[in-house]
Amino acid sequence: MSGFTTVTGPAAAMPEENIDTDIIFPARFLLLTSREGLGQHAFHDRRYDADGSEVAGYVLNTEPFRAPPVIVAGANFGSGSSREQAVWALHGLGVRAVIAPALGEIFHNNCLRNGIVPVILPPEQVAEMLASAAAGVAFTVDLEAQTVTVGNAAPVRFDISPERRLALLNGWDETDLVLARFADDIAAFEAGQRKIQPWLYPEETTA
C-alpha cells in the first residue's frame, strides 16, 4: 500500500448514527473472494433499489459526492460485523478519510491497515462538519499535520496513535513490522507462557 499524506475534496455527509458494516457492504457480496473492485458494492442497498436503478437523492448518487474522498458520519459508523470488505469497498469508492464522533472498533483498526484515516472528533464539531459537507464545502485531511480543514476555517487537530500515523504515512505492512521488530519478544513470550500454561502447546505433546 502506498503512503498517505493529505487528501482534499468533497465530503459525503451521512448524518445518521450506527451506520453498520452491513449497510456499508451487504453480506451477500461477501461471497466474492477478491478485495479488488468492491467499491461498486459499497452502500449497495442504499444506492440502488431492488431493480438495480439508482435511488434518487441518496448522497452517493449526487454530484459531487459519487466518489467522495471523505465521509462525515454520525456516531458508531462502521459498527457491527468485522468484515474488512467494508473498508476495502470504501477505499475502492475513493474514500481516504472517515470523520465521526466514534467508529466501530474493529472497523477503526481495519481503516488503519488499509490507508483510510479514521478521524474522531467531538460530536458538536462533527455536527458542524456534517452541515458544511452537505453544503459541498471542500475538506482537507492532512495526516502529517493531523488536521482537518473545512473550507477556509481554521484547521482542526485530531488524535491518532503516533505509530499508526507513521505506518499510514509510509504505507507500511503491519505484519512485516511485527515480524521485523518483535520476533525475539514473541519467542520469549512463548517460552514463558509454556511454563505457566503448558496445555496451550498441544503441538509439543502430540507431535
Place this chain on the structure above:
Amino acid sequence: MKPRTLYEKLWDAHVIADLGGGETLLYIDRHIVHEVSSPQSFVAMRTKGRQLRRPETHLAVADHAIPTRQRGTIDDPLAASQIAELEANVREFAVPYAEVNGPEQGIVHVIGPETGFTLPGTTIVCGDSHTTTHGAFGALAFGIGASEQSTVMAAQALRQTRAKTMKVELVGTRHPLVFAKDIALALIARIGANGAVGHAVEYVGPAVSAMAMAERMTLCNMTIEAGSRIGLVAPDETTYAFVKGRRLAPQGEMFAKACEYWDTLRSDPGATYDKVVTLDLSEIAPQVSWGTSPNQTLPVSATLPDPAQIADPGERREAEKALAYMGLTPGTPLLGTPVSHVFIGSCTNGRIEDLRAAAAIALGRKVAPGVKAIVVPGSMATRKAAEFEGLDRILTDAGFEWRFAGCSMCVAMNDDRLSPGDRCASTSNRNFEGRQGPGGRTHLMSPAMAAAAAIAGHIADAREFVA
C-alpha cells in the same frame, strides 16, 4: 499489588511488548477461521511467502456460506468456490479443519467451545465480530479484520489498545421464560448500541453464576451489539465441567493443573471498573426488537414508540426511519404483529438449551399456516444431541423445518434469506437493514419467544404458552 479486574489479568498475561502511545503487542493463543473472512488473509500469506507460526493454534470451519438444507451439494457457485478456497487454504497451510460433512462442523462460535478449542485464560480471535461469545469462558476473545488475521497467522501477535472496563451486575430473580437473550436485549436497550464502546464488559452477580454456559455465551455474544468487542464471565465450576473431557481440552493431570490456573482468573476484591451498570432481572419481561438496531427493543407487551412524542430530533429521525423500514405503525402494540418467517438458530441461540426452549413451546402445537419456520442447530454435534433427545421430532411434528448446521438466516449469505417485506421472528443478534436479506424485517427475541411467534403467526408472549 493493585487489585485487578479479570480483563486486566487476561490482558497482562498476554503482553509481549509495550508499543507506546497506549498500544500493546498482545500474544494471541487461538484463532478461529471461517470461509468468508479468511480468503484475503491467506492470499496475503501466500503473496508474502509466509508460513503459519503455529498451525495447531488455528481451527477452520465453513459456516457462513454453507447451505443448511442439505449436505453434500452446494448449489450457489460462489458459495461452493468460497468453501473450496477455504479447503485449499487449510490444506496448503496445514490448518486443522472441521470438515463440511464431518461431526464437528458448525458455527465458529459454537464449535470452538464444543471441541474444547476455546479455553479459559486464552486470547482468542476470529474474523468475526461475535467472537465476544468465547468470553463466556473467561477468555479474552475479540473479532478482528482479515488483515489482522494474517498478522496472527504469521506472528501470533496483534497490536491492540487496552480497553476500559465495565461491570454489568445482574441482580434479582427472573421469570422462568426470561432468558439471557432477553437480558442482553434489555441491557442494550438501556445503554444503547454504543453504550459499551471502548469497554470490556464483565458480567457478574448470582444470576450469572447460576447460568449454564449456553446462557453465558448468549450474553457475551450480544455484547458486541452494545459496541463492545469484549464480553467476559469469570470461569468457575460450571465452566470447568463444560470444558472437561472435550477433545482439545487439557486431559487428566494437565486438566487439574489448568483448573488451578483458571481459579486465579477472577476479578480481585476491590478491583474498580470505569463504569458499572446494574440490571434487576425481576423487572425484565421477554424482549422484542422493533427497529433496525438492537437497542430499539421493548418488552413484548409494550406499544411502539411514536416519533411525534420523541423530543430529541436525532432520536426522532432514527425512530421514524426504523418504523418506516420495518413497516410498523407508531403507537400500536408490538404484540400481534404478524410474521411470515421464524428463524431459530445462530451463534446467539443455536445451542441445545435454545432448541429445548423452542421445543417446549412447540410441543403438541402447530406452526401457524403461512409461516415458514426453520430451526438450524448451531453445530452438527448440537443437531445430533437434539435428535438424541427427540427435539427434532417435536419441532418437525409442529411444522418447523429441521436443518443442518450453519449461520443460515442470520446473515443471508447462503440460500436462506428473506425477500423484501418479509417479517421474521429471529433468535439471531442483528436486526440491521437487510441483514436477513434485502428489504427483510427482523425482530430479535429468545428461542421461546420465536417459537411462540411461529405457533401464533404473530409476535406473542411466550409466558402465555406455559401452564
